[in-house]
Amino acid sequence: MSRKLDQTIKSARFRPKPDLVLINLSPTVHELSKEEQMYFRKVTEAAFGYNDQIRNECMRQLISDYQITLILPYLCSFIRDTIHCNLVFTDLTLLIYAVRMTKNLLSNNHLDLKPYIHELLPAVLSCALAKKISKYCNDNHWTLRDFSSCVVASICEVYSDELNNMKERVVNLYFSAIRDASKGLTTTYGAIRGLSSFGEAEVERYLLPNVMIISNKIRKALEVAQYGFYLDYQKQLLSEAKHVRNVMVTICAPILLKTRTVSDGGLSYAKEFGYLGKPLYIHVKNLESMKKARTQQAQRMQRFNRFPQDTRSSRVWLSLG
Numbered sequence: 001m002s003r004k005l006d007q008t009i010k011s012a013r014f015r016p017k018p019d020l021v022l023i024n025l026s027p028t029v030h031e032l033s034k035e036e037q038m039y040f041r042k043v044t045e046a047a048f049g050y051n052d053q054i055r056n057e058c059m060r061q062l063i064s065d066y067q068i069t070l071i072l073p074y075l076c077s078f079i080r081d082t083i084h085c086n087l088v089f090t091d092l093t094l095l096i097y098a099v100r101m102t103k104n105l106l107s108n109n110h111l112d113l114k115p116y117i118h119e120l121l122p123a124v125l126s127c128a129l130a131k132k133i134s135k136y137c138n139d140n141h142w143t144l145r146d147f148s149s150c151v152v153a154s155i156c157e158v159y160s161d162e163l164n165n166m167k168e169r170v171v172n173l174y175f176s177a178i179r180d181a182s183k184g185l186t187t188t189y190g191a192i193r194g195l196s197s198f199g200e201a202e203v204e205r206y207l208l209p210n211v212m213i214i215s216n217k218i219r220k221a222l223e224v225a226q227y228g229f230y231l232d233y234q235k236q237l238l239s240e241a242k243h244v245r246n247v248m249v250t251i252c253a254p255i256l257l258k259t260r261t262v263s264d265g266g267l268s269y270a271k272e273f274g275y276l277g278k279p280l281y282i283h284v285k286n287l288e289s290m291k292k293a294r295t296q297q298a299q300r301m302q303r304f305n306r307f308p309q310d311t312r313s314s315r316v317w318l319s320l321g
Contacts, residue, residue, distance in 0.1 A: 032074065040071045044078060048097050055097070062104035068111060075105070076116035083123040092134040096144055099127055103151050106158065114159050117166075121155055124148050125170070128190035129177055137236040142243055145190045153197035171198065175206050179213055185221055185240035188214060189247060196251045204255055211252065215274035218244055248276055253283040257291075 046058035079098050086094045102120055105111055127133060128148035134141040160166035177183050177191040195202050218241045225237035262268055266281035273280055
């Protein structure tokens with residue numbers, strides 16, 4: 001028994017170990033030459049400089065220039081660091097330039113951004129979902145959230161596949177931001193815009209069943225603004241509630257018009273959607289009346305076109321005479 005034990009110990013001791021396989025998850029980054037360093041410096045300075053004409057020329061160059069491939073790894077890292085830094089210092093202008101650079105790089109047919117998506121996608125998502133991306137509440141940071149959500153949808157459309165499930169993961173991130181009661185209205189606005197950028201199917205699947213949650217967020221914000229002590233904070237909450245309400249009405253009303261017919265004065269909308277029930281019902285009825293007016297006008301034009309040309313001309317002469 002002891003001999004068998006000694007043999008097993010010896011065999012285990014002298015068993016050959018497998019070779020270590022090191023997997024490099026990040027792409028290999030080459031060192032830039034002096035000319036490439038100068039080129040990188042000119043591109044970054046032009047994109048974030050004060051001259052609008054030079055910046056626009058640089059943005060056009062990012063769309064079509066093949067030479068961007070030489071500095072692409074460093075440029076993607078620079079965009080990521082710029083967004084992270086200016087989210088801390090809340091510089092809205094530089095964030096807009098960085099997301100615009102990402103959009104132009106995505107439009108360049110000579111570039112393959114797949115090895116660098118892990119740097120660009122979280123950074124652009126932060127611009128859409130961050131709680132605060134500007135120093136002042138009066139800044140138009142809503143436009144950057146809209147633009148960032150469109151860029152995220154474009155990235156997912158190009159680089160999402162069955163292996164990485166990029167689109168599903170981003171949609172689930174938006175969905176969790178909407179359902180989380182601790183998230184503010186600015187983050188909720190970015191999540192709503194993000195879901196709507198993927199199409200009506202995602203809105204009908206993820207957004208419409210959670211309208212009541214968004215209504216409760218808006219109602220709580222309005223209550224806090226009503227009984228708050230600071231005037232600036234009250235204005236900020238009122239502005240956020242107004243933008244979230246408007247974007248919900250704009251996105252959900254056309255889908256509700258297609259899927260439901262309601263003629264009870266909005267009572268069912270109020271029960272199902274809470275605070276947003278009344279504005280949704282009013283907007284749906286406005287869209288319905290506009291649709292009827294367009295169909296009636298189209299029918300009139302069809303009736304008018306049925307008459308022959310000579311009959312119409314004779315009627316015109318008779319009216320003139």
